[in-house]
Amino acid sequence: MTLNLKNPLAFFDLEATGIDTIKDRIVEISIVKLMPNGEKEVHTHKINPTVPIPEITTKIHGISDEDVKDAPTFKQMAKTFANILKGCDLAGFNIMRFDVPMLVEEFLRAGVDFDISNRKLVDLQRIYHMMEPRTLSAAYKFYCNLELEGAHSAEVDTMACVGILEEQVRRYENQEHKDTFGTVTIPVKNDMEALHNLSFSNRIDLAGRMVYNDKKEAVFAFGKHKDKKIEDVLLKESSYYDWIMKNDFPLNTKQELTRIKLKMSMLNK
Template sequence: MKLNLKNPLVFFDLETTGTNINTDRIVEICYLKIYPNGNEESKTMRINPEMHIPETSTAIHGIHDEDVADCPTFKQIAKELAKSIEGADIAGFNSNRFDVPVLVEEFLRAGIDIDLSKRKFIDVQVIYHKLEQRTLSAAYKFYCGKNLEDAHTAEADTRATYEVLKAQLDRYPDTLQNDVAFLSEYSTYSKNVDFAGRIVYDDNGVEVFNFGKYKGMPVAEVLKRDQGYFGWIMNGDFTLNTKNVLTKIRLRESGLVK
């Protein structure tokens, strides 16, 4: 089924040094940009993470330190990449929980505060888990009838994710709508304020903490009640994006910005 798009839709996948959103780095990225007219544009880049790639990660994606030693750093390709995804909606497999937060962190470290607030995000894994409960390789076999060759390479995983989404639309016409806004809403478990999901919107659209002793409490209320909590988060092991979001809420509540 051809996707019904109003904006370009960028499928992407990352291979990284590990699974810590705060500290790990990208070693490979592939994106597949689908235009409303059906045209495709794809690119795969290996990136020097400027840190050692642990052997446990190499065992998954097969990328060693020497493979990326002469590759550009993320900071060197950040502007080009940001321009490539400008104005596009975003899709991936487990992307809402991992790939998008990691990508945003890399942009922030590179000094680019990319605005994704108006984008739609489709997480094909969430759709799959809600309907079938499997992995990408199993999803590819189930929906597309093919084995996923070269699994855990960014390019293979990116294209497989695109094919799985189209097959999901064909298989569940009574459940899924061929509409990016619907798919974005359907593939989201919670309405995140920050990409790591530390702060979410409650049913009334109020920003609340989604972790710790203040879980479920409005952020604005907590900042007034416990002024040290802001400093604890700012000095803690939280993503740059989470800290930026919290700072904006604090400034807004103080009346310094609207």
């Protein structure tokens, strides 16, 4: 199965010190860049997180403080990674909940603008859980009929993702799906726009603190202003913006809220 690509598609996987995108840091990144002509580039790098790797986390991915003590920091590699990913759409397993938010946070901390607004984002887990609920190793066994040897190695996991998405598209392309409300759609197509819409859903920021409602209005998805239009909240309670900016929210959430605020200011001139 050949994926229908207009742009390079970068499959990627991160190993980190933990799963908190604010406090934790990347320790390994692997990128498999699939070109529209079918060629592949593989880039795998250990990263010095500049913070200790918890022992319990090392037991999961096998990377210790000793393994990364001489590795470059993400800040030192940020421009290199941005160049590798330039013009690429992004794909991977569970990337919307962890990998993309973590990667964007690291770029923001490094002072490198990594804009995902014009990229297609394809989450294999979203497709998999919709059509065949399971895990990455089970997905690889199910779709590729192979055992995933060395799971939790970034490169092994990333290479597995390439085979899984190709098989998912081959298997589910143009297949009808009925959701819990009885609505029938054809969600899986050999088209990055369709796969992006399936994966990214209605989020405005990567953490899902702000979303689009059924009317395509930007609303808050948490706290005392949950389900309220962001523009209305900022107009009536401008201090709420300041509260978010001063507190422990992801940098990406603050960035997207600032974009909304600036857009409001321009429209009200």
